[in-house]
Amino acid sequence: MPKKRGADIIVDVLLEEKVDTIFGLPGGAIMEVYDALFNAPFKNILTRHELAACHMADGYARATGKVGVVMATSGPGATNLVTGLATAHMDSSPIVAITGQVPTHYIGTDAFQEADVTGITRPVTKHNFLVTDIKDLALILREAFYIARTGRPGPVLVDIPKDITQQVYDYKMPTEKDVEDALPGYKPHYEGNIAQIKKAAKLIRQAKRPVLYVGGGAVASEANKELVKLAELAKIPVTTTLMGKGAFPEDHPLALHMLGMHGTYYANMAVYNCDLLIAVGARFDDRVTGKIDEFAPEAKIIHIDIDPASISKTIEVDVPIVGDVKKVLQKLIKQLERKPIEWEEARESWLKLIEKWKRENPLTYDRKSKIIKPEYVVEEIYKATKGEAIITAGVGQHQMWAAMFYKYKFPRQFINSGGLGTMGFGFPAAVGAKIARPDKEVIAIEGDGSFLMNIQDITTAVQYRIPVKVAILNNEFLGMVRQWQEFFYDSRYSSVCLSTQPDFVKLAESFGAVGLRATKPSEVRKVLDEAMSINDRPVIMDFAVDREENVLPMVPAGKSYREMILHPGEKGEAETMYLVG
Numbered sequence: 001m002p003k004k005r006g007a008d009i010i011v012d013v014l015l016e017e018k019v020d021t022i023f024g025l026p027g028g029a030i031m032e033v034y035d036a037l038f039n040a041p042f043k044n045i046l047t048r049h050e051l052a053a054c055h056m057a058d059g060y061a062r063a064t065g066k067v068g069v070v071m072a073t074s075g076p077g078a079t080n081l082v083t084g085l086a087t088a089h090m091d092s093s094p095i096v097a098i099t100g101q102v103p104t105h106y107i108g109t110d111a112f113q114e115a116d117v118t119g120i121t122r123p124v125t126k127h128n129f130l131v132t133d134i135k136d137l138a139l140i141l142r143e144a145f146y147i148a149r150t151g152r153p154g155p156v157l158v159d160i161p162k163d164i165t166q167q168v169y170d171y172k173m174p175t176e177k178d179v180e181d182a183l184p185g186y187k188p189h190y191e192g193n194i195a196q197i198k199k200a201a202k203l204i205r206q207a208k209r210p211v212l213y214v215g216g217g218a219v220a221s222e223a224n225k226e227l228v229k230l231a232e233l234a235k236i237p238v239t240t241t242l243m244g245k246g247a248f249p250e251d252h253p254l255a256l257h258m259l260g261m262h263g264t265y266y267a268n269m270a271v272y273n274c275d276l277l278i279a280v281g282a283r284f285d286d287r288v289t290g291k292i293d294e295f296a297p298e299a300k301i302i303h304i305d306i307d308p309a310s311i312s313k314t315i316e317v318d319v320p321i322v323g324d325v326k327k328v329l330q331k332l333i334k335q336l337e338r339k340p341i342e343w344e345e346a347r348e349s350w351l352k353l354i355e356k357w358k359r360e361n362p363l364t365y366d367r368k369s370k371i372i373k374p375e376y377v378v379e380e381i382y383k384a385t386k387g388e389a390i391i392t393a394g395v396g397q398h399q400m401w402a403a404m405f406y407k408y409k410f411p412r413q414f415i416n417s418g419g420l421g422t423m424g425f426g427f428p429a430a431v432g433a434k435i436a437r438p439d440k441e442v443i444a445i446e447g448d449g450s451f452l453m454n455i456q457d458i459t460t461a462v463q464y465r466i467p468v469k470v471a472i473l474n475n476e477f478l479g480m481v482r483q484w485q486e487f488f489y490d491s492r493y494s495s496v497c498l499s500t501q502p503d504f505v506k507l508a509e510s511f512g513a514v515g516l517r518a519t520k521p522s523e524v525r526k527v528l529d530e531a532m533s534i535n536d537r538p539v540i541m542d543f544a545v546d547r548e549e550n551v552l553p554m555v556p557a558g559k560s561y562r563e564m565i566l567h568p569g570e571k572g573e574a575e576t577m578y579l580v581g
Helices: 006-016 028-037 050-064 082-090 117-124 134-149 162-166 176-182 194-206 216-220 224-234 265-273 325-338 344-360 374-384 397-405 426-436 448-463 479-488 504-511 521-532
Strands: 021-024 043-046 068-072 095-101 127-130 155-161 210-214 238-240 255-258 276-280 300-305 319-322 390-393 414-416 442-447 469-474 514-518 539-544
Touching: 006 028, 006 134, 006 162, 021 050, 021 426, 028 068, 028 095, 028 155, 028 162, 043 448, 050 068, 050 082, 050 095, 050 414, 050 426, 050 448, 082 095, 082 117, 082 155, 095 117, 095 134, 095 162, 117 127, 117 155, 127 134, 134 155, 134 176, 155 162, 194 276, 194 300, 194 319, 194 325, 210 224, 210 265, 216 224, 216 325, 224 325, 238 265, 255 265, 255 397, 265 344, 300 325, 374 397, 374 442, 374 469, 374 521, 390 397, 390 426, 397 414, 397 442, 397 469, 397 479, 414 426, 426 442, 426 448, 426 469, 442 448, 448 469, 448 504, 469 521, 504 514, 504 539, 514 521, 521 539
Parallel strands: 021 043, 021 068, 068 095, 095 155, 127 155, 210 238, 210 276, 238 255, 276 300, 300 319, 390 414, 390 442, 442 469, 469 539, 514 539
Antiparallel strands: none
């Protein structure tokens, strides 16, 4: 091949990796790369902040399963990516971040816009690289994509000094085998040990009160069909984590919906009373387990995960299976098809008890309120979109209501910051998701506090005519913090009032977007229908909701499921241990 600049080698690798969209902001240290991008066939999205660019790349990745790409310059450009990288790292989202760096001979001299980016980002990436020789550039970039998308996905950063992008080199495009040979210590295990799978099948056949507990790994593996087949074959109810939503259709009779701190009464009671818990691509997060000593106290535990470090990290399990969720479930189903379950009558009794819990304690709120209830807005969004939209969320009460009152039917339908809990994530993630999936309606359900953290990139959505919709559940509070202050700090509302805020309708219009508002329940559906009719620019909807509505049920942090705080009027007895069969 003819000699090429490092910047052109970067473009060649991006083409080889079938990248179609790049999010980012140029600057001095990465200027050569942006020059090379000038005539390249990428959709190059110029954002107004590097953090928003990273969240957009993350939203793109989560909506498709493909690797998202973000670029930033050195110093503050690169450090602005840190929260976005940490968000992707916690939620196992595949991103490649390409950052400019000062020339190699300036590294360590406190040069203008120099920062130790690899040192800063090492704890919040799956891996990172500093390129010091142009001979290594192409291989390192291909390694970055390979690491990001394989095994447990995650963000990888490649820091490239400016002189490397300027130098020329007669290179050859590395093959996939070259990449694998260069990473001898990195060998993700996909198949799962058959002996362990047989042990799991035996426990499933013998269980009287089993529950499938499904996390984000099932979404990443796209194991939704296998989950439905397993649940129906063995008559097992299914609960999902915040990150696992959509892996199992929530309109299915066996769906328990979300478990944990703000999980449904019936999901938490099922987990508390089960005798077998089958964890699929989940990591036993503290928001799920609560008090560890009382989490599924009667249960044997099977744990299927591609990341061996996640198994028995917080909860000791009985049957660990390391492997890709989809592949392991396929083998597990084959084992179960050979012999029927052993406790048919007990299994039926278990499902009947769960149905009783569902009838007695469904998710609820005051449906006769003359003030807009946030739950009502989410339900109306579900109806207006016929349950087919991709929903993104920031972090806080609105995130929980989006998780609880919209029924998710397919993988990658609910995109939110689960692990890190990053405010400001929802809107830019929605922009990235809409670019990735233009065929889908994409709606960011936001809180007023979360939305204000990345409003500058309304401009990006307007510039590229991205018709993303934003539904602000505006309670003029940092709502989740206020709720905790009400419950656990004697209603001392310290630094949570957001009553001084912009007029979101005028703000949207000033950016060139459409602004709409609802102040009473009768206006909610009208606003939604008008928003859905607009498809040439973003729409910002401001819903003035009940200021002190709480997210319930709630398991206080570190407490047992038996200590659930229920919605007023609910009649469940969370302290009761039920045993059947």
